[in-house]
Amino acid sequence: MKTILFLTIVLLSGALAGLIHGTVNFAIVEPYLDQAIGIENQNLFDSGEEEDTPQFWAEYDGYRTWQKSGQILAGVILGISIGALFGIVFALSKNSLPGTHYVKKSLTLAGIMWFTMYLIPFLKYPANPPTVGDGETVVLRAVLYLSFIAISGIGAVAFYKLSKRFRNNQKIISIFGYAVFISVVFFIMPDNPDEITAPMNLVNEFRLMSVLGVSSFWLSVGIILGLLWNRIESH
Amino acid sequence: MFFMSESRQISVSKTSVSKLAILALAIVFAAGLFVVGFDQGHIFSIVYGEQAFNELYIHELTHDMRHAAGFPCH
Numbered sequence: 001m002k003t004i005l006f007l008t009i010v011l012l013s014g015a016l017a018g019l020i021h022g023t024v025n026f027a028i029v030e031p032y033l034d035q036a037i038g039i040e041n042q043n044l045f046d047s048g049e050e051e052d053t054p055q056f057w058a059e060y061d062g063y064r065t066w067q068k069s070g071q072i073l074a075g076v077i078l079g080i081s082i083g084a085l086f087g088i089v090f091a092l093s094k095n096s097l098p099g100t101h102y103v104k105k106s107l108t109l110a111g112i113m114w115f116t117m118y119l120i121p122f123l124k125y126p127a128n129p130p131t132v133g134d135g136e137t138v139v140l141r142a143v144l145y146l147s148f149i150a151i152s153g154i155g156a157v158a159f160y161k162l163s164k165r166f167r168n169n170q171k172i173i174s175i176f177g178y179a180v181f182i183s184v185v186f187f188i189m190p191d192n193p194d195e196i197t198a199p200m201n202l203v204n205e206f207r208l209m210s211v212l213g214v215s216s217f218w219l220s221v222g223i224i225l226g227l228l229w230n231r232i233e234s235h
Numbered sequence: 236m237f238f239m240s241e242s243r244q245i246s247v248s249k250t251s252v253s254k255l256a257i258l259a260l261a262i263v264f265a266a267g268l269f270v271v272g273f274d275q276g277h278i279f280s281i282v283y284g285e286q287a288f289n290e291l292y293i294h295e296l297t298h299d300m301r302h303a304a305g306f307p308c309h
Contacts (some may be wrong), residue, residue, distance in 0.1 A: 001252065006256055007259065010260060022300065029299070030299065033302060033303070068299060070295070071299040074296060074301075077267050077271050081265075081271065084264040085260070087260055091252045125305070127303065130308070133307065134309070142272075142306070210303050214303075
């Protein structure tokens, strides 16, 4: 495949999947963000940090509109970014992935990356709505979250490489090895230091919507890249 | 039979994309992730200086996606 075609289909599939992710979030996550920010505002009024005045709401409406309008644009940017990583891994691993159709191969890889680089890290460091999260700890939380994603992703690649040394009926050892490895990392890594100060039902429902949104990205990018790759390779 | 087996192995292990393309995608990945997940005024500070860290344009633009996609925020 020509380099320019490869780059085009990888970036296009990431952008389209990101557009879907942003749109899904706009529909199902935004109501929870609004609720959480409502609690945040009430806390500001109660503590005296802000006053419940028309000026406050005028300023609030201005930046809230900016934030909401960014949901879909940020989805496209994030989609291109994660789609680029997905494209790299797919290009390097497509011959080893099961199946003969590229959509099956691409969906399989999307499932593996969703599980190892999103779901497992999410279980350790789940998404939180606004009003949960201390500004003082944001760097620590970012380092912990990124580290866990990197450890899980690199661990999955390492155990995959190891599996190549085993015969077919022994490859399960690698999956078991990854499970033990990531379980140990899961319990060793420090917990999120921030206390959850929002109602738990709001936090849990927000997290469920967050998972559905991110999952829509991985499903979409798997299907779209596979279809585009198949179309180009078959011509 | 030996040659058939060998040629199959070669085609299976061959990677059809250039290293330059992989490098370009790696840069896109890192830059996009930073913009959406972690920028706190850093990018605009190149042009606007310290003011960018107070105005947080990119942070506010990506704020809702940060929360929704699980990035740490606030």
